Amino acid sequence: MTDKNRAAESSADMLPQVAPQAPRPSFPTVGDFFAMLGIALGMQLVAGLAMALVGLVCGISVDALDPAQRGVWFAIAYVASMLPACLLVLAYRRFRGGKGPVGHFALKGWNPVLLLWAFVFMMAVGVVCEPLFALLPRPVSPDLGRGVWTVLAVVVAAPVLEELLCRGIVLGSLRSRCGVAPAWFFSSLFFGVLHGEPLLVANAFVIGLILGYVYVATGSLWASMILHAMNNVVAYLLMVAGLSDTLMIELAGSRTLYVIIYISALLVTAVSAWMMWRTLRGLGSGAKKEPEVQ
Template identity: 45%
Template sequence: MRHDTNERATAPSGRRPEPLCGAFPTWGDLLAMLGIFLGANLLVGGTAGLVRLALLGAEAPDAAQAGRMLFVTYLLSMGLALGGVLLYRRLRGGRGCVARLSRRGLDPALLGWALLLVVALEVVLDPLTSRLPGPPYEAMGRGAWTFAALVVLAPLLEELLCRGAVLEALRSRRGDRAAWIGSSLFFGIMHLYPAQALGAFAIGLVLGYVCLVSGSLWGAVVLHAANNALAYWLMTAGYAETSCAEAVGHRGLYVVLYAAALGAAVAAVRGLRRAGRRLRAAADKNREAA
């Protein structure tokens, strides 16, 4: 992990820099890293299921117990997955940084436009995601432990894995565009459930863009946390499995909301591009001054 305040910010341009670490990563390496993630989740999830059965029998845990179980199992599974991916990366000859940590990732304009785009995409994709299978939200529990797992652990650990280890590995070998799309696909697939996978891929594109134009992981962590906080609020309010159209309850109002979300998405994309150009110009100026 490297803290670098002068690293040049680059957009997803498709540029192919010289490889830093031999043949790694191939697309087979990406599949292997995804397999490590899935294996870690199966191992920890299966063990947790046996422990819960031994402690509670057939009795379902209450919301607080489910939240504590979610926190512990998530911490163990993601910690094991991240450690396994980093070890695999090292054994395969991967070199260079795992995550870039620069204050540019906390640029207010960049974060504001990106957050608007994330929220707009949730509405735009809802007609499709609401018809696809989603996760068992009730099993996640409620309360402080669930909130900590979803809004603190998930943004940190998933960003270190997806926009850290995976994106940076792809970027060193195949350029910004492949890193942008490949890390977003990885992020989507690791969510497994089709509804979550589609949304995660789209949001991953936003998070990956923020990382690439800012040269920092911090912006993606903040945006991921904000998105999950919104999802947690919807879950506790009973809207997790309710489509936008059902929540609005009036077709005319829903059409207006959907049109507004489309317009907001277009405006946010333009705003992100302007913020990215400004950050690149500032980075170039700092390089020249240095």
């Protein structure tokens, strides 16, 4: 070996060694996002048709059921749509090469203060968005019924299954490919579209942004599930009280009180949204890293 070759090898050894970059995951693509959404919406349609067929065969008229019986009917229909949707989306992810756990369930890193802040933020943003929501057509969703089975479906099954699907599977998959902020936004859009009707879509999208933030900030689906359940408890109580379609301006009783409530809610929303976005931008430096399992 010549002196020139030895010098070249010596120089090469002195150069910093660059570790090979891991290949960028191919899942999920835009098509995968719409495929997962199509699976979830398709299962809602299939479950609805199946329940209608059962009612036809068994001679059951949902309108003739009492509130407790409608609660049982709703709970069965909901689980029959969302549980298979979660399983099929998970199977699709695996088929397409998606990897990793179905969400993270860390107990370290989240606290009641964060949940309380997020809950107040949810209530405030609902007041702020109310004038916009009032412009959208009222939903024609069926009566969910009353009683234990409705509560189990709304307060237990919905938070668990929807958080597993929208935050655990969808947000986690998107995060591995495109980073925190896009995953947070599009998983919230996914969550909104699942609710079908324009008003419910808009409201669920806004709520989904807060739920997604709580999951990203804590690395715990327990936190987003609990917050989701808290929101649904309020919605159920309003429904039972017959106030689901009542606007805050009507509840306030006077325009002066409503203006005070609205301005207060606007301030809470503005400050909370700024804090949320600042945190998301900070997490962007580790955009493609999954939360650590505690």
